[in-house]
Amino acid sequence: MIGQLDDLATFVAVVDAGGFRDAARVSGSSASGLSEAIRRLETRLGIRLLHRTTRSVTPTDAGHQLYERLRPALGEVGQALDAVNNFRDRPAGTLRLNVPANVARTVLAPIIVPFLKEYPEIRVEITAEDSFIDMVGGGYDAGIRYDERLEQDMIALPVGPRTQRILIVGAPAYFAEHGRPQHPSDLLRHRCLRGRFAGGRMAVWEFEKDGEIIRVDPDGPLISQPGSASDLLIQAAVGGLGLMGIFEDWMRAELKSGALEPVLEDWCPPFAGPFLYYAGRSYLPAPLRAFVDFVKRPRLPPGSASLQVETAG
Secondary structure, eight states, X not given: OHHHHHHHHHHHHHHHHTSHHHXXXXXXXXXXXXXXXXXXXXXXXXSOOEEXXXXXXXXXXXXXXXXXXXXXXXXXXXXXXXXXXXXXXXXXXXXXXXXXXXXXXXXXXXXXXHHHHHOTXXXXXXXXXXXXXXXXXXXXXXXXXXXXXXOTTEEEEEOSOSEEOEEEEEOHHHHHHHOOOSSGGGGGGSOEEEEBOTTSOBOOEEEEETTEEEEEOOOOSEEEOTTTTHHHHHXXXXXXXXXXXXXXXGGHHHHHHTSSEEEOGGGOOOEEOOEEEEEOOSOOOHHXXXXXXXXXXOBOOTTOTTOOBOOOO
16 A cells, blocks of 8 residues: 555656656656656556656646546645654654755755754755746745745745845956946946856846846856856856856855955845745644744854844734
8 A cells, every 4th residue: 555655646746747857856766766656556557647758748638637636635645644743752754945056055054954953853855946946846845035036825934144135246367457347338348257047048137226227148258057056157257257246145255355356336236035935824744844933033143144034024
């Protein structure tokens, strides 16, 4: 019976993710293992549940009907199993979070470390990606995003610094050779190190001052995906290759040492920090409930006045 439940849960996970590869990434399993579980389930039921092509995986009519009945039922099973946590001295289980790369790097560490020390029986799985996602459909318990990218009908809780900035920076050697931009439009004449999102869209640089908003799409010698390769961009900027726009928190050491210097600061106002968000339901899995309660506690990480966590209003 347990094996059958595992195969049924695999089927729901594959449909939720829209394919074996994404389902494997979320679950931590192999795509081949998930595919074998689906074949085993189809053999046991004697009916095809999924249409498989090289580009997509979609449920058949029978698969869709099974999915519609299974998903809420498995949710009830999960809640029933998780209710056992109420009898533990400490909650246990897995907490799955989807967060932007900059949050994983600069916001989570001061929170996750003490959280896991306090709750050693909880395991946290973090996926770092900057694209907009279906948090529930992707199999995540919660996500962290900025206000303009929050999913609707979600509960949002402030987490991490309440203001952040993206600064334009360059090395002293670069400024000595090319001069300093005095206006955002001047960037069109400078060598700029750019970011391209996973979906292929270039990250446009946006500036604001006295109610005026200017968006700039400059050119430059290096393009890289933000987040995963931001260290490369930082080192390229330190080496004098060009100007870079990046979260201030990511390069505090370089700013403090003088390896990088900011420009156009009056055009780079702070914006609201990130939010933890999760589905607005009466029941929360024990690991998520513990994390929400932990985030709500006011705290000041040692040596960092900029990383306060505020409680929801």
